[in-house]
Amino acid sequence: MTIQPIKWGNGRLSLLDQRILPGKERYVECRTYREAAQAIKKMVVRGAPAVGITAAFGVVLGAQAVSARGKRYFLKRFENICEVLAATRPTAVNLFWALERMRKLIENNCDLSSVKIQELLQSEALKILKEDVESNRKIGSFGSRLLKDGDTILTHCNAGALATGGYGTALGVIRAGVDQGKRIQVIADETRPFLQGARLTSWELKKDGIPVTVITDNMAASVMQQKRVDAVIVGADRIAANGDVANKIGTYALGILAGEHHIPFYVAAPISTIDFSIQTGAEIPIEERSSDEVTHIHGRRVVPRGVAVWNPAFDVTPSRYISAIVTDHGIVKKPYGKNLRALISR
Numbered sequence: 334m335t336i337q338p339i340k341w342g343n344g345r346l347s348l349l350d351q352r353i354l355p356g357k358e359r360y361v362e363c364r365t366y367r368e369a370a371q372a373i374k375k376m377v378v379r380g381a382p383a384v385g386i387t388a389a390f391g392v393v394l395g396a397q398a399v400s401a402r403g404k405r406y407f408l409k410r411f412e413n414i415c416e417v418l419a420a421t422r423p424t425a426v427n428l429f430w431a432l433e434r435m436r437k438l439i440e441n442n443c444d445l446s447s448v449k450i451q452e453l454l455q456s457e458a459l460k461i462l463k464e465d466v467e468s469n470r471k472i473g474s475f476g477s478r479l480l481k482d483g484d485t486i487l488t489h490c491n492a493g494a495l496a497t498g499g500y501g502t503a504l505g506v507i508r509a510g511v512d513q514g515k516r517i518q519v520i521a522d523e524t525r526p527f528l529q530g531a532r533l534t535s536w537e538l539k540k541d542g543i544p545v546t547v548i549t550d551n552m553a554a555s556v557m558q559q560k561r562v563d564a565v566i567v568g569a570d571r572i573a574a575n576g577d578v579a580n581k582i583g584t585y586a587l588g589i590l591a592g593e594h595h596i597p598f599y600v601a602a603p604i605s606t607i608d609f610s611i612q613t614g615a616e617i618p619i620e621e622r623s624s625d626e627v628t629h630i631h632g633r634r635v636v637p638r639g640v641a642v643w644n645p646a647f648d649v650t651p652s653r654y655i656s657a658i659v660t661d662h663g664i665v666k667k668p669y670g671k672n673l674r675a676l677i678s679r
């Protein structure tokens with residue numbers, strides 16, 4: 334079953350609305366770069382690679398609107414379009430990576446007409462989308478070697494088709510294992526407060542006929558203690574040069590728990606998620622989201638008015654808890670500082 338979270342056609346961007354899944358399968362259409370930026374901010378689309386792809390199409394939408402007004406105007410507006418898109422979510426580096434890729438394309442082609450540059454930008458965004466699905470297939474192919482027939486895998490948040498151009502990173506590894514005939518079951522953490530695990534991961538896996546059991550986040554320790562988990566696989570929003578990983582809040586706790594119970598803890602991500610410009614996870618900006626996500630469930634208040642609330646969307650798992658990072662270029666093990674660098678220079 335192919336899930337397409339991001340579609341492009343007739344100069345319009347269509348995003349599968351992840352706020353209302355699994356109840357409704359509806360696409361939201363973005364006609365302007367500001368609408369694309371809002372869709373990222375409001376989590377119509379989410380997941381590091383999907384956010385990057387959407388930003389690239391956001392640039393295309395922005396360029397479409399200004400390309401007919403001459404090159405000087407186009408180039409001036411381009412910076413502003415990128416700023417608006419970059420200000421949506423701070424943690425996933427794929428967003429900045431995709432914008433940088435679009436910027437480089439303009440720099441390398443600035444002698445062309447603005448209409449021609451606009452065409453190039455569209456091909457580049459489509460290429461980013463296509464390459465992402467290919468990367469996920471490679472991650473799946475490398476990572477599935479780590480899975481055995483009969484394994485039960487615990488995952489957190491949604492690092493599946495919905496979080497990417499398609500197929501998924503962590504769920505891509507599971508899908509590839511299943512495609513090879515391995516009988517694999519998944520335990521999906523519900524992932525408070527946005528419920529990516531309960532709503533999205535379970536929806537995707539059910540569509541594919543992969544057995545999935547949802548647990549609340551606070552059940553993970555007990556489930557591991559009962560020896561019901563063979564491995565943990567999660568995605569990543571940003572990986573520092575030393576291998577520290579920012580991912581959905583709650584991932585760090587799983588890393589500690591997996592270590593305590595001697596369960597392998599794997600991170601699956603494309604190399605575009607590695608940020609070599611930062612040395613450790615302490616430098617990764619962590620997004621704070623609205624307190625409403627915690628105080629309300631399905632629009633209903635569950636926390637008394639006036640009570641303080643924290644809502645960091647991500648945490649950082651130190652690399653010492655990570656058994657391996659599965660990328661589209663291969664599997665990396667400790668020491669991450671050295672081996673991540675070696676991976677990209679191969």
Ligand code: MRU
Pocket residue numbers: 379380381382425489490491492493496497501502503529567568569570580581582646
């Ligand atoms: O806040 P979200 O839903 O965008 O967070 C998503 C995650 O934390 C994912 O695990 C990560 O982006 C990897 S997606 C392949």
